Amino acid sequence: MLKVAGLNVRYGKSHVVFDLDLTVESGQMLALLGRNGAGKTTSLMGILGLLPGAQGRVAIDGADVSRWPAHRRAQSGLAYVPSGARCFPNLTVAENLEIAARRRAGSNGSSSTSSRGTSWTKERVYELFPKLGELQANMAGGLSGGERQMLAVGRALMSNPKVILMDEPTEGLAPVIVQSIGRLVLELKQTGVGILLAEQNHQMALKVADRAAFMEKGRIVDEMPAARAINSEVLHRILGV
Numbered sequence: 001m002l003k004v005a006g007l008n009v010r011y012g013k014s015h016v017v018f019d020l021d022l023t024v025e026s027g028q029m030l031a032l033l034g035r036n037g038a039g040k041t042t043s044l045m046g047i048l049g050l051l052p053g054a055q056g057r058v059a060i061d062g063a064d065v066s067r068w069p070a071h072r073r074a075q076s077g078l079a080y081v082p083s084g085a086r087c088f089p090n091l092t093v094a095e096n097l098e099i100a101a102r103r104r105a106g107s108n109g110s111s112s113t114s115s116r117g118t119s120w121t122k123e124r125v126y127e128l129f130p131k132l133g134e135l136q137a138n139m140a141g142g143l144s145g146g147e148r149q150m151l152a153v154g155r156a157l158m159s160n161p162k163v164i165l166m167d168e169p170t171e172g173l174a175p176v177i178v179q180s181i182g183r184l185v186l187e188l189k190q191t192g193v194g195i196l197l198a199e200q201n202h203q204m205a206l207k208v209a210d211r212a213a214f215m216e217k218g219r220i221v222d223e224m225p226a227a228r229a230i231n232s233e234v235l236h237r238i239l240g241v
């Protein structure tokens with residue numbers, strides 16, 4: 001669903017991501033694990049087409065989008081949930097979802113379809129996350145950290161993505177909320193969307209991911225099934241656990 005080959009990213013003269021290769025299948029999750037400054041966010045932004053200093057191949061569902069600007073990649077099925085789960089705090093939950101839907105390809109929203117060929121609606125998002133349905137008339141600014149993360153994922157779904165790139169959804173959240181994010185990501189996976197999850201919280205990530213890629217100083221140094229990664233030497237070495 002998402003295939004990245006030989007991606008290199010530079011900020012000016014500083015080379016930050018080296019020869020990144022990765023694949024995310026539909027309905028599968030790849031966890032990209034690494035310490036602060038390893039290059040996780042830079043990798044995601046390079047894949048999204050947001051960085052002028054990125055070079056390499058990116059294909060979405062077989063289509064080479066390497067030369068496409070970010071908005072076209074988004075329309076072709078790439079969605080982003082940035083760290084901190086940004087949303088419009090002075091709009092309601094429902095309004096936040098409506099705005100996200102308006103951004104998708106085609107004014108009537110029907111020209112792009114998700115991984116299962118169906119179009120996401122507010123109602124489907126509420127079915128997936130009933131809590132959001134209860135909160136639909138509330139201002140987004142008043143949501144808890146976990147609820148805001150749910151809304152951010154809902155907003156991403158409204159673009160009918162094939163693959164969602166999530167950047168540290170657990171950052172700064174209490175352990176009990178981290179657990180609920182783990183469940184949220186699992187439900188998301190069951191919709192058939194592919195997920196690339198950048199995380200430092202390896203416990204949550206490895207519980208829900210299918211595969212794990214370890215990043216150190218801008219390079220993927222190892223990749224393996226998540227179940228094997230849990231007891232791996234590389235996990236110990238790279239994340240110090």
Ligand SMILES: Nc1ncnc2c1ncn2[C@@H]1O[C@H](COP(=O)(O)OP(=O)(O)OP(=O)(O)O)[C@@H](O)[C@H]1O
Nearest residue numbers: 011014016034035036037038039040041042043200
């Ligand atoms: N806009 C920028 N200009 C120059 N260097 C940058 C820029 N953004 C990030 N970097 C550098 O690139 C490297 C990788 O940063 P990146 O944010 O991708 O790491 P990360 O793995 O996401 O870390 P964290 O877990 O702290 O979010 C770091 O050395 C960082 O200082």
Ligand SMILES: [Mg+2]
Nearest residue numbers: 040041042167
């Ligand atoms: Mg980061």
